[in-house]
Amino acid sequence: MQTPSYTRTAEGGLRYNRFHVTALCSPTRAALLTARNNHAVGFGSIGEFSSGFPGYTAMLPQECAPLPRILRDNGYSTAAFGKWHLTPDGQQGPAGPLDRWPTxxxxxxxxxxxxxxxxxxxxxxxxxxxxxxxxxEYDDEENPYYLPDAMADRTIEWLHGVRAQDPHKPFFVYFSTGCSHAPHHVASEWADRYAGQFDQGWDRLREVVFARQKELGVVPADAELTARDDAFPAWDDVPPTTAEVLRTTDGGLRRLLRERGPQRRPGHRRGRRARRARQHPDHLDLGGTTAPAWRAPSPDRSTR
Structure with a gap:
């Protein structure tokens, strides 16, 4: 896919290739914005599945300072646009509390x-x-509302305001589009640009993407591509009608995953990769800032 703006930004900054995702929305975002183990900040699962168990409350502990707060306290202007998914369901209203909203x-x-x-x-x-x-504007046929476009407009407008007041003030923007997540609403003028480019199927695409990662230095030159999981059929074995659905919509992919997804054995526990549970210095070095003094967790916020 062509991403000229992202590419230009990356070429003028730093690229990181050792961030370990959790394969879930809220936990990954919580780890990214705090540089801590996702359980240590209450996000052992997504916000909708929060519970009273330690590490699964979906409530950021007061002793865990997130990156935007550290940057703001060190003189940055900070803004977030798009998907959040870090506020418990019961707190997403005007009654609050609002301390776990983005602000x-x-x-x-x-x-x-x-x-x-x-x-x-x-x-x-x-x-x-x-x-x-x-x-x-969502029902305006001539000029319909589209969230990614509105996010870009709002980001530019916000940044222009910051620069107009103080052109030397550093800023941090968290830009998180929702269009890469279900329900996958991609405007036709964008989707049509890639018509036919993914028709070769996932087996060949994995090889192409892996080769490009080596070319960019994202993975070591001697890295080996992992084998395709047995839960997924070889692309050549997918019936033509199913393959056509998979090329054009996520509906077929979801159906395929439900029918052929891995079955969990009785008593089987999925392993978790260990992650460092401390403030990562790379987050702070980027802006020349310092972390707040560490405070021991309160007894009711155990993260065992």
């Missing part, structure tokens, strides 16, 4: 949606500490 995490400004997914033409939006609802 409570240290963002001066927020525009996006609080939940895990949203329609890209008719999202339920929030701005700062207020639910503003579905945009009025």
């Amino acid at each position: 409570g995490w240290g963002f001066d400004y927020f525009y996006g949606f609080l939940g895990g997914d949203a329609g890209q033409w008719d999202p339920m939006l929030a701005e700062n500490q207020k639910i503003i609802g579905t945009p009025a």
Whole structure:
């Protein structure tokens, strides 16, 4: 895929290739924005599945300072746009509490949606500490609302305002699009540009992407591509009608995963990769900032 703006930004900055995702939305975002083990900050699972068990409350402990708060306290302007998914369901309203909304995490400004997914033409939006609802333009046939475009416009508008007031002030923008998540609402003018480019199927695509990762230095030159999981059939074995559905929509892929997904054995426990549970210096070195003094967790916030 062609990403000229992202590529230009990456070429002028730093690329990281050792971040370990958790394969879930909320836990990965929590780890990324705190540089801590996702269980240590209450996100052992996604926010909708929060519980009273330690490490699964979906509530950021007060003793865990997130990156945007550290940057803001060190003189940065901070803003978040798009998907959030780090506020418990029962707190996503005007009654709050609001300390676990994006502004409570240290963002001066927020525009996006609080939940895990949203329609890209008719999202339920929030701005700062207020639910503003579905945009009025969502049913405008001549100039319909599209969230990724609105996010870009809002980001530029916010940054222009910051620069106009103080052109030398550093800033941090968390830009998280929701269009790569279900329901996969991609505008036709974007999707049509890639018509036919993925028809070779996932086996060949894995090889192409892996070769490009080596070319970019994302993975070592002597790395070997992992074998395709047995839960997924070889692309050549996929019936033509199913393959056509998979090329054009995520519906067929979901059906295939339900029918052929791995079955969990009785008593089977999935292993978890160990992660460092401390503030990562790379986050702070980027902005020349310092972390707040560490405080021991309170007894009711055990992360064992």
